[in-house]
Each structure stands twice: as C-alpha cells, then as structure tokens.
Amino acid sequence: MPHYICPRCKERSVDIDGREGFSTDSPACRHCGFGFLFELLDDYYPAQATGFIVCDQDARVLATGRGVFELTGFMEEELMGRDVVEALHLSNGEPVQVVREWGVRKLGQELAIKTRAGLDKAVTADFFPAYDDDGGLLVALTPRAS
Numbered sequence: 001m002p003h004y005i006c007p008r009c010k011e012r013s014v015d016i017d018g019r020e021g022f023s024t025d026s027p028a029c030r031h032c033g034f035g036f037l038f039e040l041l042d043d044y045y046p047a048q049a050t051g052f053i054v055c056d057q058d059a060r061v062l063a064t065g066r067g068v069f070e071l072t073g074f075m076e077e078e079l080m081g082r083d084v085v086e087a088l089h090l091s092n093g094e095p096v097q098v099v100r101e102w103g104v105r106k107l108g109q110e111l112a113i114k115t116r117a118g119l120d121k122a123v124t125a126d127f128f129p130a131y132d133d134d135g136g137l138l139v140a141l142t143p144r145a146s
Ligand SMILES: [Zn+2]
Pocket: 006, 007, 008, 009, 010, 011, 029, 030, 031, 032, 033, 034
C-alpha cells in the first residue's frame, strides 16, 4: 500500500481507497491543498521541526515545506530552481547522488547546512527518491544538536 506525504504540511496519508492511484498526476493534499503528494514506499514520521524540500531529477529545488524557513532562513522563492546541495551548502552531496542514481533511501545522514545568515547548522537529513516518471527526490531536514 503506497504511503504519501505532503511536502508542505507533512500530513501523511495512505492510499486506502485507491483514489490516489487513479490520477496520472500526483494527488493534491487533502489537508492543506498543496498541489501534490510525495509517494513513499514505507511510512515515514517526520519530527515536529522537520522541513521538506522537493527537488527535480537534477536536484534543483521545486518547493519547500513548512519548517524550511525556520531551519534555513531561506524563503521558498529564494531556493526554487537552485541546486539543493549548493544552495544550502550541504556538507556532503553524496547522498543526493546515491538517491538519484540508485533510487534508494538514504536516512539519518548527519550533515551540516549553511543558513541564509551564513551560520553552520547541524541537521539530520533523510533523502527519498521519487517513484514517478519525473524522478526527483525529497529531502527532509531536521535540526540536531551539534
Ligand atoms: Zn498538505
């Protein structure tokens, strides 16, 4: 049974009634109305402070969810279209490569980002591949004590 998560409000949903699957496009969030849901193979429980970043197949930012601004200081429009690794100065871009090349999850990566103000911030990063034809990936950033 596919699991879905809304990148914007982090509301999780399960395709119980099969309704989500009928649409060729990704279904919209029934909770906040965001344009699409991200499909996950297994359920995932984001933390309160987790922020999601949706990227295309070239790892460029398509959208950011609730919590990303609090975490990074960047507004969505400042990140859109930018390479996620470069824009946030991810201390290790390898998980992004692995997820894109192999289509596997990379969870619990202890990385650092640079906030808009230029401060280093320790995060736990989870990376999920997209399962639709467009490819792409979902990045979940959660602050951690460094
Ligand atoms: Zn939502």
